[in-house]
């Protein structure tokens with residue numbers, strides 16, 4: 001069983017989907033820690049309800065990104081976390097985390113990368129009028145929504161589809177694709193030694 005940490009900034013529906021997949025026995029992992037950069041994020045209560053440790057921090061209380069990342073790495077290592085799963089964590093990572101977990105950090109983004117990076121990717125794509133929308137899962141590097149793509153899934157934007165319809169479809173795909181992709185990724189790396 002692989003030990004993972006989930007990083008989030010908001011609602012945590014992807015956290016829910018990953019945790020549900022673990023509970024259903026489909027994903028051989030355990031969420032050891034949930035890292036959150038917003039004290040009012042709903043995902044905190046969700047993690048607590050599942051008796052999962054949380055590390056909640058305010059980025060503004062630190063002089064640099066590496067300062068808070070050092071604490072995050074320490075919290076992860078303390079719990080022997082092997083993989084970091086970004087699920088709506090709206091921050092670019094610095095060297096500290098990237099060097100502590102090389103090729104062990106993944107992210108989900110609600111667009112067909114490399115298109116529509118950054119915030120409100122669904123809105124960006126929808127307003128651009130694209131006929132295909134989708135979700136990407138990728139390794140994380142120092143670039144916003146950059147890094148090698150691991151999986152993508154798309155759907156046709158049908159005539160009459162509203163922004164809300166597109167959003168619903170994206171989330172439906174995310175909640176299936178993320179646990180499934182993590183399952184494959186962790187299985188493929190099963191024989192690797194723990195980094196901690």
Ligand code: GAR
Nearest residue numbers: 010011012013014087088108109110
């Ligand atoms: C998800 O749609 C995820 O793809 C997106 O934030 C949402 C989080 O939802 N991430 C990004 O935009 C990263 N650039 P959730 O908190 O309900 O899982």
